[in-house]
Amino acid sequence: MPRYRLLIAYDGTDFHGWQRQEPPDREPLRTVQGVLEEAVAVVTGSRVPVVGASRTDAGVHAIGQVAAFTSETRVPVEKLPLAINARLPADVRVRAAALAHDRFDPISDCVSKCYRYTIRHSDRGLGGEDLFVRRTIWNTWHRLDADAMRSTAAALVGTHDFAAFAQVNHGRESTVRTIHGCTVLSPSPGLAVLEVAGSGFLYNMVRIIAGTLVEAGRGKLGAEDVRRALTTGDRTVTGPTLPPHGLRLEWVRYGATET
C-alpha cells in the first residue's frame, strides 16, 4: 500500500503537544497528531496512524515536522496538502506531500534534525513588533553576550554523554547523542536565535541547552563547565529548562533513499 510523507508546520500554543492523548475517563486532548489523523481520515476515507518524526511537547512549534501514513487513497499526491488543509484548523498546515518508500519510518530513518530556540534579551520586555510574535519568543530581562554563548555552544558539538542535559527520569537507556552543530545567531540587537542540529535529542535536551547558553550569556558559566557536565553527567552544573514556547522544530533529514 502506498506510504505518504508530509511536511508539516504548526503553532504549538493551543496544542497539548504532538502525540495523540486519549485519557480513558474524559475527552481526548487537542494534539497535532489527533487533528491530523482526523483530517487524513476524512480525506482518505480510512482512519490510519500518522507517525511524526518528533513528539514535540505541549507549546512547542514546528515548521519542518515530518510525518507519514499509509493509505490507498485515490487523491493524487499533489492534491493532498490542499485537501488535508481544508479539514485542518488554522494553526496546523501541511506544507508538502510526497510518496515515500513502503517502510519509511519518520522516527528511525531520521539522520538528523534541527531545533531553534528564540530569545529576546531586553530590559523593555516584548513590546513593539515582538508583541505579534510573543508566542514564539522567550523573553529574559538580562543582557546576553552572544560571543560568550558561542564559545560555550562550541563545547557541545560532537558525540558525548548528554545525561547532564536531560530531564531526570528521561526513560532512555543511552544518553549518548551526537550534536552536529550549535550556533548562536544575532539577527538584530537584543535578539538571540540558537540553532541546534543533531542525530537525536533526549527529553527537554534542547530547552536545557538553551538554558545553559543563557547562563553563559550572563557570564554565569562557560565552556569549561559544559565540558565538566558532559564528563560527570551532573544536571546541577547545567542551566534551567527554558519554557516550551521559544522552541521550534526546524527540519528533519533522511538518508539518500528518502530525500
Add this chain to the structure above:
Amino acid sequence: MPRYRLLIAYDGTDFHGWQRQEPPDREPLRTVQGVLEEAVAVVTGSRVPVVGASRTDAGVHAIGQVAAFTSETRVPVEKLPLAINARLPADVRVRAAALAHDRFDPISDCVSKCYRYTIRHSDRGLGGEDLFVRRTIWNTWHRLDADAMRSTAAALVGTHDFAAFAQVNHGRESTVRTIHGCTVLSPSPGLAVLEVAGSGFLYNMVRIIAGTLVEAGRGKLGAEDVRRALTTGDRTVTGPTLPPHGLRLEWVRYGATET
C-alpha cells in the same frame, strides 16, 4: 494636573476593539481601553479616562496608538511603561510615556495617522512562516499585480470626498478627507503591504481602500474607477471591506507643540 501621553501596541485578536464597552445588562467586554484604564488605576491610584487617538475596531491591531490621561501620580514618567505593563495582559504593551501639555487631546490634535494592511496573495494559503503571523495577515488565493495596485492607489492621494469609501451609516457629517500617501510595498513574492497615511479616516475607510486595491490587483478595476467613485460617492464602484485582522495602526502624528 499633569497630563501623560502613552505610545501603545496591541494584538487586537482577543479584544472587542479599543473603546470601552459596558453593556448595562451584562459583563463589560474586553477592550484595550478597558484593560488600560484598569492598569492605570492600579498604578496611579485613581480611575481616569485613557483617551486614544484612534478607536480601532474589534480585531484591528496597533503598534503606534497614542493615548492620554491626566493624573497626579507620583510615579516618575520614565517608570510608567514598566509599572503599567506589569499590570497589563501580554497582548497590550505601553512602549513609551511622556509628559504632554495640559490640554493635549489625542483625537483633535492629531495631524496625520498611518495604517497598514498586510495581504498574502498565494494559491497555497498561510503555510510555513506565515502560520506564526496568521492573525495579522489576510490571505487571498488570487495573484495580485502590485503595479496595477500602485497606479490605482495614486488616484486616492489628495483631498477628496471619500463617501464611496465609507461604510453606509458612517455617522459623519462631512466625508471629505485628505490622503497624504498611499503606497503598496512588495517586501517578498506573494506579499503586499499597503500603507495609507491621511488627516483622518471614515468608518472602515482603510479596509475599503484595501479591498479596492485588491480588486485593482486582480485587474477588476483601475484608477479611472477610483476617480469616478470619488466624484460620484457611489459605494458600489469600490471594493469590499476586507477583514479587520490584516489592519494595523502604525503611527499618529501631532503638531510642533506635541512631538
